[in-house]
Structure formats: C-alpha cells, structure tokens
Amino acid sequence: xxxxxxxxxxxxxxxxxxxxxxxxxxxxxxxxxxxxxxxxxxxxxxxxxxxxxxxxxxxxxxxxxxxxxxxxxxxxxxxxxxxxxxxxxxxxxxxxxxxxxxxxxxxxxxxxxxxxxxxxxxxxxxxxxxxxxxxxxxxxxxxxxxxxxxxxxxxxxxxxxxxxxxxxxxxxxxxxxxxxx
Numbered sequence: 001x002x003x004x005x006x007x008x009x010x011x012x013x014x015x016x017x018x019x020x021x022x023x024x025x026x027x028x029x030x031x032x033x034x035x036x037x038x039x040x041x042x043x044x045x046x047x048x049x050x051x052x053x054x055x056x057x058x059x060x061x062x063x064x065x066x067x068x069x070x071x072x073x074x075x076x077x078x079x080x081x082x083x084x085x086x087x088x089x090x091x092x093x094x095x096x097x098x099x100x101x102x103x104x105x106x107x108x109x110x111x112x113x114x115x116x117x118x119x120x121x122x123x124x125x126x127x128x129x130x131x132x133x134x135x136x137x138x139x140x141x142x143x144x145x146x147x148x149x150x151x152x153x154x155x156x157x158x159x160x161x162x163x164x165x166x167x168x169x170x171x172x173x174x175x176x177x178x179x180x181x
Contacts, residue, residue: 003070003074004070004071004075006070007069007070007071007073007074008067008071008166009067010063010064010066010067010070011063011064011066011067011068011070011071011162012067012159012162013060013063013064013067014059014060014061014062014064014065014066015060015064015155015158015159015162016159017060017063018057018060018061018064018099018103018151018155019152019155019159021053021056021057021060022057022103022148022151022152022155023152025050025148026148026149026151026152029045029049030046030144030148032045033045033046033049037125038125038127039117039126039137039138039141040117040118040123040124040125040126040128040129041125041126042117043113043114043116043117043118043137044117044118046110046113047110047113047114047117047118050107050110054107057103061100061103064096065096068096088161088164088165089165091161092158092161092162092165095154095157095158095161096158098154099150099151099154099155099158102147102150102151102154103151105147106144106147106150106151109140109143109144109147110144112143113140113141113144116129116133116136116137116140117129117133119133
C-alpha cells in the first residue's frame with residue numbers, strides 16, 4: 001500500500017509540475033513576450049524562458065510516466081483475471097499520449113520560432129529579418145496559438161480523470177472488513 005502511495009505521489013507531482021509549467025508559459029511567458037517591441041524581441045524572451053524550463057518540464061513528464069508505470073504495476077495484482085483495461089484507464093492513456101504529443105509539437109514550434117527570429121546572423125529587430133524568415137516566423141507563431149492551450153487543457157483533464165477514478169480508500173476498507181467477517 002505504501003509503495004502504491006509513493007507511485008501515485010510521483011505520478012501526481014509530475015503531472016502538477018507539467019500543468020503548472022505549461023499554464024505559466026502560456027499565460028505568463030508568452031503573454032509577456034506578446035507585449036515586446038517586436039517579434040524578434042518576443043522570440044528572444046520566449047526562447048530564453050522556455051530553454052530554461054525545458055529540462056524541468058521534461059523531468060516532470062518523466063516523473064509522471066514513472067509514477068504511472070509504478071501505479072499500474074502495483075494495481076496489476078488486484079486486476080488478476082481481467083484481460084482488458086477499464087475504459088477510464090484507456091482514456092487516461094490516450095490523454096497522456098495527446099498531452100505528450102502537444103508538448104513535443106509546442107517544443108518544435110518554439111524551436112522554429114527561435115531559428116526564424118534569432119538565426120544567428122546579427123538580427124536585432126523584426127525589420128532586420130528577410131521576407132522569407134519573417135514569413136517563417138509568422139507561420140510558426142500561428143502554429144503555436146492553439147497548442148499552447150492544448151497542453152494545460154489535456155494535463156488538467158488528466159488530473160480530473162485521476163481524481164475521478166481513484167479507488168475510495170474508505171469503501172475499500174469496508175469491503176476488506178466485510179470479506180474478513
């Protein structure tokens with residue numbers, strides 16, 4: 001029982017950090033960068049912030065996945081004889097995959113923005129960008145519009161999903177005491 005609690009703790013802590021970072025990035029970092037003087041200045045702000053956050057975010061996702069794997073392993077004993085996972089487990093797995101895909105896509109779009117705006121050739125303002133790089137930058141920024149909200153939405157849905165499907169410890173104790181009686 002204690003090991004299951006530790007696995008759930010790892011799962012939930014990783015998920016909380018993942019959600020918090022994604023939400024802070026969408027609201028705080030990207031929102032602040034949107035007020036910058038131009039697109040190059042905004043890209044400089046967001047690239048710096050997200051570069052610092054990426055290792056922490058990746059660690060949070062990893063911690064969540066390790067916690068999920070440990071939780072599944074400890075629950076396997078209680079599920080003996082059942083071949084298929086219950087629908088809630090399948091939905092949470094699909095939502096986790098979607099959140100990871102949205103996080104990866106967001107990272108890749110952020111890198112496109114960084115390369116288009118800060119390509120390393122002395123660009124200091126948006127006016128210094130070539131027409132082709134400016135178009136790449138605008139396209140990449142459009143791609144980031146919806147996905148910056150997908151990650152917080154999906155991770156929040158996971159938190160709600162875990163809360164709604166956690167076994168009620170009191171009812172489990174009641175069932176165990178009824179079996180013993």
